[in-house]
Amino acid sequence: MSSPFTIPGLEHIQPPAGQPSEPAPARAPSRRGPTREQLLEGLNEPQAEAVVHAGAPLLVVAGAGSGKTRVLTRRIAWLVAERGAHPGSILAITFTNKAAAEMKERVEELVGKRARLMWVSTFHSACVRILRKEVDKLGFKSSFSIYDSADSKRLMGLVLKELELDPKKYQPNAVLNWISDRKNELVDAEDAAKDTKNAFEAAYAAAYKTYQRRLREANAMDFDDLIMTTVHLLMAFPEVRETYRRRFRHVLVDEYQDTNHAQYALIHQLCAEHPEDAGSERVAPAELMVVGDADQSIYAFRGANIRNILDFEKDFADATSILLEQNYRSTxxxxxxxxxxxxxxxxxxxxxxxxxxxxxxxxxxxxxxxxxxxxxxxxxxxxxxxxxxxxxxxxxxxxxxxxxxxxxxxxxxxxxxxxxxxGGVRFYERKEVRDALAYLRVLVNPADEISLRRVLNTPKRGIGDRAEACVNFLAEQERVTFFEALTMADRAPGIATRSAKAIKGFVDIIVELQQMVEAGERPDVILETVLDRSGYLAELEVSDDPQDGTRVENLAELVAVAREFSEDPVAGPSADPTDVEAGTVTPGLTDFLERVALVADSDQIxxxxxxxxxxxxxxxxxxxxxxxxxxxxxxxxxxxxxxxxxxxxxxxxxxxxxxxxxxxxxxxxxxxxxxxxxxxxxxxxxxxxxxxxxxxxxxxxxxxxxxxxxxxxxxxxxxxPDANSFSRMGAPTDAGRRNFTSAAMRMDASSKAKSAREVPSLAPGDRVVHDSFGMGTVVALEGVGDKSVASVDFGSQGVKRLLLRYAPVEKL
Structure with missing residues (x-):
């Protein structure tokens, strides 16, 4: 259709009046940006209603293929072009960096470069921006590192060692998944310890507490911390919450059905009424629009709560709902x-x-x-x-x-x-890429012990496990960070002179490179210098291993990524676009590391x-x-x-x-x-x-x-009945097929079998613990005696079928 006014029932639509916090800008003699007819062109009636809606919180139930991205981008453009909203007052949340970039690009095509002032990002990226400015109130430095799953697993290994917990019985992944579930519910380590039900959960809670302590000592956060810490910050400091409520007058959330409790709480802090904030200075809640489809809620295993979208109209009593059912994709x-x-x-x-x-x-x-x-x-x-x-x-x-x-x-x-x-091994998970990024993270945050240990002897420079242990002892003895202990490694008890000299050479390189960061050098220049001064690139280039040639190519690609980032003035996820546009902030190495750390799995498709x-x-x-x-x-x-x-x-x-x-x-x-x-x-x-x-x-x-x-x-x-083969009904079994059910084969298998364990007596619903998979719940049983097989749900590890005669499993 050529104009929104040709849609029956939409003849009444007029540009809504601006909110009190959005004074209408003075119009130039010639109009900037698209006309209202252009913004609504091609939209069906429910889509147009969603675009022009004003006031009450809005839920857009967008069926598969119903054009929700078009609605989101047109609404943002409508807010800027028709309602006079400042782009910096708009916060749009998506679930992947790729989706955020596409949305920002589409809006920029409609309203011009003003769109760069908006916050269009993932939950994690938005939280990082807030934390960089405000986290000092919680005792962190603004240069904190962001740990991905591999970093977290490595740190948890150190935690389990410190607590003298058997890593086979308390598997790092299982403990981290338990902790992640608590963080998604905004349960901190202290509260988690109060709610344990058995000895295993008590051990998990102790690991949670130690893990958080070591993260803080490293001035680091994991992915779940980014959101949980931001919510706790907004709850603990009403003046900070008020600052961002004043800043963001329009909040839009995509894929709302995939939000977990912590993400829901973040939106609630920014957009819901808070009676405790009552006063003459309080501003009205931001205008909220969420888009989603309960029929596509498939991430419960990641903590997503379908009730967030089903109960939206209960959470926001004056909410409006619009249903998009027309599909533009399928037959x-x-x-x-x-x-x-x-x-x-x-x-x-x-x-x-x-x-x-x-x-x-x-x-x-x-x-x-x-x-x-x-x-x-x-x-x-x-x-x-x-x-x-x-x-x-x-x-x-x-x-x-x-x-x-x-x-x-x-x-x-x-x-x-x-x-x-x-799937498979993604670019940022390759060893050489992770090594290079670890160097960069140490330059920004020398307290990051996990990254520091990773590169201490990479490439080989004569700093072995014994020397590392001596330095670690010194750090604990002097109560200083691991890096500070490295700077005085010659005082470490029992350290060899050769090792102390090698450590001094490593520290000198790091200190030298840190000066480039402090001077605000471009990330790509710093990365190239790191690869050169560390000797990492030289070691790969002289290698005869053809795989090392591929590794050099991957590092060249990483430099290209850093260069592309350096040349994009608004690429930094933690740099406020308003500051960047004004020229007061230049995205630096910290911003580049965040860009890399916050790349979502689905961005790899x-x-x-x-x-x-x-x-x-x-x-x-x-x-x-x-x-x-x-x-x-x-x-x-x-x-x-x-x-x-x-x-x-x-x-x-x-x-x-x-x-x-x-x-x-x-x-x-x-x-x-x-x-x-x-x-x-x-x-x-x-x-x-x-x-x-x-x-x-x-x-x-x-x-x-x-x-x-x-x-x-x-x-x-x-x-x-025990045959390990099948045939078509009425057709003879293939004579050439090996018979795996013969007595000879059974005897051979029996001779190689492990000695039987005592089979535990289990029933559906029983809680068990496995040496590798951690705690789980029995969901089904089949067979008897030595042939008993239990299907056990280990949460994020999935359901495992365990032959109880052999499985290292104990009933709780």
């Missing part, structure tokens, strides 16, 4: 399928996606003999589609768990099908290829697929126990989340959707027969074209 057949599946969730508000793009092709269904046959079907079908004119880059293959990618990779490699798995490039097939989990779209989608592994996942089968709440995950997978497809399952799938090295997924039964019968059904699939041979 009506795909949408009808998605509607039918998600309609089986009881705890949801009614919503039905629709499109005027036509019905499109029917869904294609396939039942394969096993997972290898399923992968061969997918590969063959992709070949057929490409021959018919599709691009490999148009195709995505989704599965429930990362492990399922292996069989697709094997088949694709065999058939020569180009593919890319989203490859873009679809452009131009003549035919691209490659993308393989990814359903969780990773959220927010993406592809012309052709294969939704695989639709079996109960696989998808929906085994741990959800006995829990209605988790089963509803699995169904939302199916809904997300279905609505990623634009033109063609395939669903497939295997009759037999290998599990723990043995064939496992899983029934069809209950989600298959929920697909509309008339919309799915089953090219192969279960009737054509194999059945188990009834002649040997």
């Amino acid at each position: 009506q057949t795909i949408l009808a399928t998605a509607n039918a599946v998600i309609g089986n969730n009881a705890s949801r508000k009614p919503k039905r996606l629709w499109t005027d793009a036509g019905d499109g092709d029917r869904i294609v269904g396939w039942v394969a003999d096993d997972e290898h046959a399923e992968a061969r079907f997918v590969s063959d079908e992709i070949d057929r589609l490409v021959d018919a004119g599709a691009r490999a880059g148009d195709v995505a293959v989704f599965y429930r768990t990362n492990a399922q990618s292996r069989v697709f990779e094997e088949i694709f490699m065999r058939t020569g099908q180009p593919y890319k798995v989203v 490859p873009d679809n290829p452009d131009g003549e490039d035919v691209g490659v097939v993308t393989l990814m989990t359903l969780h990773t697929a959220k927010g993406l779209e592809f012309p052709i989608v294969f939704l695989t592994g639709l079996e109960d126990g696989v998808f929906p996942h085994q741990r959800s089968l006995g829990d209605p709440t988790e089963l509803e989340e699995e169904r939302r995950l199916a809904y997300v997978g279905i609505t990623r497809a634009r033109e063609k959707l395939y669903v497939s399952r295997a009759v037999v799938r290998s599990a723990w090295g043995a064939p496992s027969h899983n029934p069809a997924s209950r989600f298959i039964d929920e697909l509309p019968i008339d919309l799915v074209d089953w090219k192969r059904t279960a009737d054509a699939a194999p059945r188990w041979s009834r002649s040997d």
Whole structure:
């Protein structure tokens, strides 16, 4: 449509009056920016209502593919162009840096470079900006380091050693996941210690307390700290909260259904009424708009709370809700399928996606003999589609768990099908990149012991474990930081003269390089100097190992990233854009390190290829697929126990989340959707027969074209109930197939078996502890005696099937 005024029911829309805190700017003789007609052009009625809404908190329930990004960007542009809002008064929160950059770019196209003054960022980046200015009130220095998961794990290893806790019994990852859950609920170490239920949780709480102490000593925070600390700061210092409530007059939050309690609390601090702040100087709450879809809430395992979006109208009593149901992505057949599946969730508000793009092709269904046959079907079908004119880059293959990618990779490699798995070792996780960044972090924050220990003898400079231990003893004895102890290493008891001399050389390099940071040198120049002065680059360049050549290329890419950052005047996530634009702040090394530290996993997803490039097939989990779209989608592994996942089968709440995950997978497809399952799938090295997924039964019968059904699939041979093979009904077993059930094979296996452990007596619901996986809950049992198998949910570690005869598991 050409104008918003042609939409029935929207004739009444006029530019809303500005808020008291937003005096209307004087208009220039010629209008700057787009007209109101241009801002509303092409929007349907609910979208336009969301863009022009003013006053009460607004919830935009945006169904999959309903144009929520367009609504967000047009609303921001509307606030600036039509309501006179200063761009610096706008805070827009997204969940990835990539989404933030895209939103900022779109708004800048509409209103010009003024958009650079907005805060458009992730929760973590926004919190870092606040903390850099205010965290001294909590006893931190503004140069604090940000620890990623690898840094946290390394620190937790030191914590467990300090507390003399067995790292096999108290696995670092398990302890960190327990701590993360508490931080997401804003529970600090002291409160966590008061709420422990057994000896294991008491040990976890002690580790939490020590972990936080060592973080503070290192002037560092982990990712969860960034949000929790900001919320505690705003709660503890009302004057700080008031400063940011005055600053941000318009707050917009994307993907609201994915927020956890800490993120919810942050928004509440900035936008809700706080009676304790009553007074003549108090300003009205900021205008809040949240966008999300409860049907796409799939991150409960990360702490996301679906109640945040379901209860929005309870949390904000005067809230308004707008529903976006028109889909601009998929065919009506795909949408009808998605509607039918998600309609089986009881705890949801009614919503039905629709499109005027036509019905499109029917869904294609396939039942394969096993997972290898399923992968061969997918590969063959992709070949057929490409021959018919599709691009490999148009195709995505989704599965429930990362492990399922292996069989697709094997088949694709065999058939020569180009593919890319989203995941694996990402650029910033490579050793040489982490080493270089550790050097930079030490320059900014010498108290960062984890980074300091990483580079102390990298490259090799004659500082061994014994010398490091001597310095650590000196630090504890003198109650100084590890770096301060390095500066007086010659006084460390028992240290060798050669080691002390090597340490002095290392300290001299660090002190020399710190002067570049203090002088405000560009991050790329500092990085190149670090690689040169440390000897790191020289060691790689003289190496005969071809892998070291690749490492040099990766470091060159890191320098290129730093250079690109240095040349972007508003790239720094912690630098206030207003200050940057005014020329009073130049993004420096601290800002660059934050840019790197705050890169989200989903930012690593490859873009679809452009131009003549035919691209490659993308393989990814359903969780990773959220927010993406592809012309052709294969939704695989639709079996109960696989998808929906085994741990959800006995829990209605988790089963509803699995169904939302199916809904997300279905609505990623634009033109063609395939669903497939295997009759037999290998599990723990043995064939496992899983029934069809209950989600298959929920697909509309008339919309799915089953090219192969279960009737054509194999059945188990009834002649040997223990047989590790199967044959087609009525067909003889392959005579050439090795018989793994023979007495000889059983005797051979028995002779190699470990001696049996005492099998614990367990029941569903029992709490247990595993030497490697930590604490968990028994969800299912099968078999008896030595053949007893327990399925145990270890939280973020997932559900593990444990053969109790061998598993190092104890009942609590």
